[in-house]
Amino acid sequence: MKVTIENIPPGSEPEIIIRCNEPDESLMKLIYSIKSTSKKLVGIMDLQMHIINLNDVFYFEAVDNKVFIYCQEKVFESRLKLYEIETEYEHWDFFRASKSTILNISKIESVSPILYGRFEALLQNSEKVFISRQYVPVLKTKLGL
Template sequence: MKITIEDIPEGSEPEIILRCNEPDDALLRLIYSIKSSSKKLIGLTGMQMHVISPGDVFYFEAVDNKVFIYCREKVYESRLKLYELEADYEQGDFFRASKSTILNIAKIKSVSPILYGKFEALLQNGEKVYISRQYVPVLKKKLGL
């Protein structure tokens, strides 16, 4: 793959032009990654609204009809439903890990198999998240296994 970077006049909007015969999955993931890098999440703590970059999110979890956004040190509440977050971010590094969890694969430190076909993911912040056996094939596909 050839990559060319050109200088543009100051004040001009950056532009990306892709030339290819047919975009493959890797190229489509790259395009989605570029597009979603500017997409921000809104997290709530009490009466405050926080702007969160998707790259800072470790995982989303639904508990008691509420959805929470787990970052390195803080937890925020989201107004979005889990299925909405899944639709918005599944093309990137996020995948459904269980019925109530969407996990950021980029934040996984290690993965180990546990009982009955489930996996346990150790995250970079030390938390452990379980991956249901029905979602293990999705994890393997995301990891390229």
């Protein structure tokens, strides 16, 4: 892939032009990541709203009609529903791991098969998250297996 950067006159709006034969998945992922840098993920903790970088999110989990955002050491509450998060961030490294969990693939350290076709993901923060058997094929596709 060839990358060209041109200087523009001061005050001009930056522009990105992509020339390709057929946009593949990696190119589309790059486009979505560029577009979504302006998106903000808001989490609530101790009655304060916090802006969260998507790269810091390990997983989202729905518990008792509330959605929580799990980061390295902190847990925030989200005002979004799980299906809204899934739709909003499907082009990132997030995927539905179970009925109540959306997992960040880039935070997985290892994956192990367990009983009845389910998998267990060990995350970089040493937490373990289960992947339901119906979502294992999605994980394999995302990992290119």
